[in-house]
Amino acid sequence: MRPQKIVVLGGTGFVGRHLVPRLQRDGHAIRVLTRNRDLHRGLGVLPRVALVNADVHDRSTLARELAGADAAINLVGILNERGNDGAGFRKAHVELTRTLLDACAGSGVRRLLQMSALRAGEGTSHYLQTRAQAEALVRSSPLAWTIFRPSVIFGDGDGLFFRFAALLRVVPILPLARAHARFQPVYVGDVAEAFARALAHPHTQGRCYELGGPRVIELAEIVRWTARMIGKRRVVLPLPDALGRVQALVGEWLPGKPISRDNFRSLQFDSVARDDGLAALGIVATPMEAIMPRLLGGDSHQRALDRFRRG
Numbered sequence: 343m344r345p346q347k348i349v350v351l352g353g354t355g356f357v358g359r360h361l362v363p364r365l366q367r368d369g370h371a372i373r374v375l376t377r378n379r380d381l382h383r384g385l386g387v388l389p390r391v392a393l394v395n396a397d398v399h400d401r402s403t404l405a406r407e408l409a410g411a412d413a414a415i416n417l418v419g420i421l422n423e424r425g426n427d428g429a430g431f432r433k434a435h436v437e438l439t440r441t442l443l444d445a446c447a448g449s450g451v452r453r454l455l456q457m458s459a460l461r462a463g464e465g466t467s468h469y470l471q472t473r474a475q476a477e478a479l480v481r482s483s484p485l486a487w488t489i490f491r492p493s494v495i496f497g498d499g500d501g502l503f504f505r506f507a508a509l510l511r512v513v514p515i516l517p518l519a520r521a522h523a524r525f526q527p528v529y530v531g532d533v534a535e536a537f538a539r540a541l542a543h544p545h546t547q548g549r550c551y552e553l554g555g556p557r558v559i560e561l562a563e564i565v566r567w568t569a570r571m572i573g574k575r576r577v578v579l580p581l582p583d584a585l586g587r588v589q590a591l592v593g594e595w596l597p598g599k600p601i602s603r604d605n606f607r608s609l610q611f612d613s614v615a616r617d618d619g620l621a622a623l624g625i626v627a628t629p630m631e632a633i634m635p636r637l638l639g640g641d642s643h644q645r646a647l648d649r650f651r652r653g
């Protein structure tokens with residue numbers, strides 16, 4: 343495969359921090375656009391990776407950054423907005439995608455990989471609705487696009503296991519809204535591999551890949567499993583929906599918005615893939631049991647080995 347010039351939006355986040363090095367290993371030259379490069383200097387030290395301050399919402403800035411590129415990758419996404427009326431979701435998902443498509447057209451970029459999410463368009467959550475609206479813009483564009491719809495993504499620094507682990511270290515009992523929602527956690531390394539293969543294989547153009555791991559698991563079980571991995575005995579208390587709604591409402595006022603009513607609405611749907619996108623791309627899905635115990639520090643045997651190796 344010929345090395346390509348790739349511009350990544352949202353590449354400083356959890357997925358980007360795994361995807362950028364993966365693409366860099368293929369020989370690609372990558373420009374990661376960020377709102378604040380000082381916060382992410384680590385990424386920019388890789389050869390052929392440039393971290394660039396840019397207002398990704400500005401069309402002319404984007405067009406300038408995209409000039410001469412072979413492909414754009416859009417990883418920008420939010421789980422929570424500042425207000426509650428959907429404006430934040432529309433700006434981050436829909437308007438940004440529209441601006442990016444415009445800028446691609448203006449600068450001659452033909453290829454786009456767009457990150458979305460499983461169940462986009464279902465229900466009434468702003469999150470899932472705006473994901474689908476962004477997808478619709480991409481699908482109707484003249485670009486050679488590929489869309490990815492992952493379930494929840496796990497790996498080093500993820501927002502699921504690591505977040506619950508931090509919580510479980512301090513609370514003995516965890517009341518949980520939508521505890522029976524089902525997920526199919528997919529490894530961030532497999533997601534990065536899917537993007538890398540899409541860039542390498544033209545038959546992925548015009549296709550949408552649902553990405554899930556080898557196991558379907560309820561949210562409550564994810565939390566219990568995480569507690570075991572960090573060596574804590576914890577009680578997970580599934581909340582009935584009426585109380586779950588109250589928890590979501592209260593969560594909106596807590597620092598970092600741990601849960602919101604919009605999250606609650608999107609959790610109404612199981613985040614489980616209908617098609618095996620990883621298999622379609624020739625990728626064998628990595629189980630969470632193969633990765634997370636060591637990262638969460640619960641695999642004492644592995645930790646002992648690591649200590650031994652470090653001397």
Ligand SMILES: NC(=O)c1ccc[n+]([C@@H]2O[C@H](COP(=O)([O-])OP(=O)(O)OC[C@H]3O[C@@H](n4cnc5c(N)ncnc54)[C@H](OP(=O)(O)O)[C@@H]3O)[C@@H](O)[C@H]2O)c1
Binds near residue numbers: 354419434496
């Ligand atoms: N993690 C998961 O489990 C999961 C599951 C399904 C789908 N996804 C989707 O996959 C993508 C990447 O996920 P992630 O976990 O890597 O997310 P993340 O860690 O939150 O990173 C997203 C990046 O997007 C940029 N960004 C955020 N809000 C923005 C805004 N309003 N305007 C412009 N840029 C903004 C940020 O870059 P700067 O601050 O550097 O500008 C940030 O580093 C997202 O679209 C996410 O919704 C993730």
